[in-house]
Amino acid sequence: MLVGARVAQGAAAAVVMPASLALIRQAYPDPRARARAIALWTVGGSVAMAAGPVLGGLLTDLAGWRAVFLLNLPVGAVILALLIRVPRSPRRPAALDFGGQLTAVLALAGLAFAVIEGGHLGWTSAPVLAAAALALASACAFCVVEARHRHPMVPPAMLRDRSVAVALAVGFAVNAAFYGGVFLLGLYYQQLRGMSAIAAGLMFVPMSAVVTATNLVSPRLSERIGRRPVIVTGQLVFISAMLAMLPLAAHTPVWLVLVLLLPLSIGGALAVPALTALLMDAVPPERAGTASGLLNSLRQTGGALAVALFGGLLSGPGGDFSLPGMRIGLLAVAALLLATAALARLLLPRG
Structure with missing residues (x-):
């Protein structure tokens, strides 16, 4: 039942996130005003990140983990009340691309299963290899289906646009770094340092404050020097965050841990508003929802795969926290960010 409810919750979030960004595209036709609105949109995630671990830890300690899911009820009610004041969006006919939907879901599900179970079952085990083969075959089938469909879910021409393709790749890498880092730190605080759930949650509050402030600075910086330098710089800062966390150990002073987390707080907060x-x-107004859906899909996929990767690497003998596994994961994410930073530098217009 829990897994089914989480599937429903994920499906609902997958509908809400792209629609919210498309509403911003509709409400702010001016690019400069839209960039600042997108920065405020990203601030919402920062505030949630600050409040989520603290409230989650508090509820878990006081009422059990089941109480965590009640947090969404009042938030959802407030959002519904606010949406009443939003003008209706224009509608246009759109055929359902069932083949594209199915092959995309199979590709992502196969990839996620392979990454999640690879660390437990072994990378050469039959289920993992079968899932990887399913992901590859489904991805190839997706490309064929989209190329032949009259009204494809993801128009191939959109992906051939350099700005779109690079923004999607950077979104994947940035979320892999951020959510992988947050997941790693949560386990580090509780398993290696023995902190309670509430104490571990409080450790993320300073980081979230820095993220929120940097989100608001990003669009103004983009206006001054262009979006490409901001996106590249954000990724380079993220790389420094991955490298800065390599020396973490059980007895690293808490103040030093917080200082080392500054690059993790700043990197994504600089890059995400600019790339969004x-x-x-880069896309026409009628394709804003499609582009937003693609970006959020790849960002969530990057985060999920990073969490799965770190989950396998951080599990040492006897279930203990593995410092060598942590360092391997950090270096892998740093290499990914270096590749996408190079792509952004070479292929994006300066703006």
Whole structure:
């Protein structure tokens, strides 16, 4: 039942996130105003990140983990009340691309299963290899289906646009780094340092404050020097965050841990508003929802795969926290960010 409810919750979030960004594209036709609105949109995630671990830890300690899911009820009610004041969006006919939907789901599900179970069952085990083969075959089938469909879910021409393709790749890498880092730190605080759930949650509050402030700075910085330098710089800062966490150990002073987390707080907060605004400007208004859905799908996939990767690497003998596994994961994510930073530097317009 829990797994089924989580599937429903994920499906609902997958509908809400792209629609919210498409509403911003509709409400702010001016690119400069839209960039600042997107920055405020990203701040919402920062505030949630600050409040989520603290409230989650508090509820888990006081009422059990089941109480965590009640947090969504009042938030959802407030959002519904606010949406009443939003003008209706224009509608246009769109055929359902069932083949594209099915092959995309199979590709992502196969990839996620292979990464999650690879660390437990072994990378050469039959289920993992079968899932990887399913992901590859489904991805190839997706490309064929989209190329032949009259009204494809993801128009191939959109992906051939350099700005779109690079923004999607950077979104994947940035979320892999951020959510992988947050997941790693949560286990580090509780398993290696022996902190309670509440104490571990409180450790993320300073980081979230820095993220929120940097989100608001990003669009103004983009206006001054262009989006490409901001996106590249954000990824380079993220790389420094991955490398800065390599020396973490059980007895690293808490103040030093917080200092080392500054690059993790700043990197994504610089890059995400700029790359999101770049993507929204690169597509026509009627494709804003599609572009937003693609970006959020790849960002969530990057985060999920990073969590799965770190989950396998951080599990040492006897279930203990593995410092060598942590360092391997950090270096892998740093290499991914270096590749996408190079792509952004070479292929994106300066703006």
